[in-house]
Amino acid sequence: MALQITDATINEVLQTDKLVVIDFWAEWCGPCKMVGPIIDQISEEYKDKVVVGKLDVDNNDDTTSRYGIRNIPTVLFIKNGEVVDKVVGAGAKTLFTDKIDKLI
Template identity: 50%
Template sequence: MDEELERIRRKKLEEMKKMANEPNADYPDSPVKLTDGTVGDVVARYPLVIVDCWAEWCGPCRMIAPVIEELAKEMKGKVVFAKLNVDENMQTSSKYGIMAIPTMLVFKNGELIDQMVGAYPKTTLTNKIQKYL
């Protein structure tokens, strides 16, 4: 019995060491799908969250989607990217006054600090996000 407990303790200790060495393990490497019910939890959980407000019918939104996917991978551990379908989540869209899409909402430490409206090229978007890091 003591040997079994010791084995479990060692295994748990190794897992904890691994997590300590990988502080970004909790960060997603692809955009998180948000809803009216989850947006508050996600923006409160991570220090910097970029929410892409989009709709299925929006051409510029579809153009910027692959850029958001790439940046989510490249900036994992620094920024969490999320997607909010404005047609399906009107409460959040109304709360933040989304009048045009795509709109990126920038949350730092749970607070909305900026909005970026339009489909930016990857380099421009990256430069804009860098100032929040």
């Protein structure tokens, strides 16, 4: 299961040498409900290599603004504190895993 990331925990989550994958989502977002289970699967499959989390945009304005999130779902790929790739909108699992495989 993916970590539940908040404004209060984001900086701690980013204190890692591993790739960090964050799914920005909201409960009311239909496409987010398609991406959510994929993110949970990826969290399990890559648990020793990647930190995977979800951030609810409705309850975490600071982090949402910090990364300029305007559309959801948006999945950010962060390495050493810097965004190195992103996916905006829903997509197949391979869209996410292909990016992860290239970045780890």
